[in-house]
Amino acid sequence: MQITRQADYAVRAILHLARNGDQRTATSTIAEEQRIPPSFLAKIVSQLSIAGLLHTSRGARGGVTLARHPKDITLLEVIEAIDGPIQLNECVGDEGKCSFDDECPLRPVWCEAQEDLITRLRGANFADMVAKGQAAV
Numbered sequence: 001m002q003i004t005r006q007a008d009y010a011v012r013a014i015l016h017l018a019r020n021g022d023q024r025t026a027t028s029t030i031a032e033e034q035r036i037p038p039s040f041l042a043k044i045v046s047q048l049s050i051a052g053l054l055h056t057s058r059g060a061r062g063g064v065t066l067a068r069h070p071k072d073i074t075l076l077e078v079i080e081a082i083d084g085p086i087q088l089n090e091c092v093g094d095e096g097k098c099s100f101d102d103e104c105p106l107r108p109v110w111c112e113a114q115e116d117l118i119t120r121l122r123g124a125n126f127a128d129m130v131a132k133g134q135a136a137v
Contacts, residue, residue, distance in 0.1 A: 007082040009036045010044045014053065014078050018070035018126040019133075024063040044082065051081035071127035076118060086121070088114045 012034045017025060027045055031038040045064055048054040053073060055065050066073065080086065089110045091098040098104055 003079055004083050006040070006044060007079045009034070009040060010048060010078050010082045011075065012036065013041065013044060014048070014066070014073060014126055015129060017054070017064065017066050018073070018130045022065060024057065024061070024065050026063045030064070048078070048081055051077070053077065053081060066126075069127065070130060071125050073126050074122050075124040075126075075129075076121035079121065086114065086118055088117070 013030050013036065016030050016034055027041055028038060030036065031041045036044075045054060045056060049056050049064075049067075053067055055067050057063060076086075085093075087093050089106075091104070091107050092110045092114050098107060
């Protein structure tokens with residue numbers, strides 16, 4: 001299992017902005033420094049803006065900023081803004097999808113693994129990630 005490249009780029013863009021604090025940053029700067037194709041980043045920025053994670057402004061002094069403090073933005077929010085809800089297997093979201101339903105020994109494992117992953121991603125905020133990154137330098 002792997003998140004999409006688009007979600008990975010979104011995470012890198014949010015992390016970049018979290019490191020910059022309240023400073024407005026040009027998308028071209030983010031694209032260059034994070035090695036994200038500019039046209040791809042434009043689509044990602046749009047999705048993150050719709051999700052309420054970014055503020056965008058156009059013009060000579062335009063750019064993007066985080067819509068909330070980095071401690072209030074989780075890794076789960078960013079991934080789900082791009083990829084939609086996390087679902088390890090279709091039976092996790094809808095019990096009726098599996099023809100084995102009640103007798104399936106796998107569904108409880110999938111459900112527990114998904115809940116563990118969601119809990120871990122929900123607990124990871126960008127302020128903590130920036131702090132950990134600065135401590136490692």
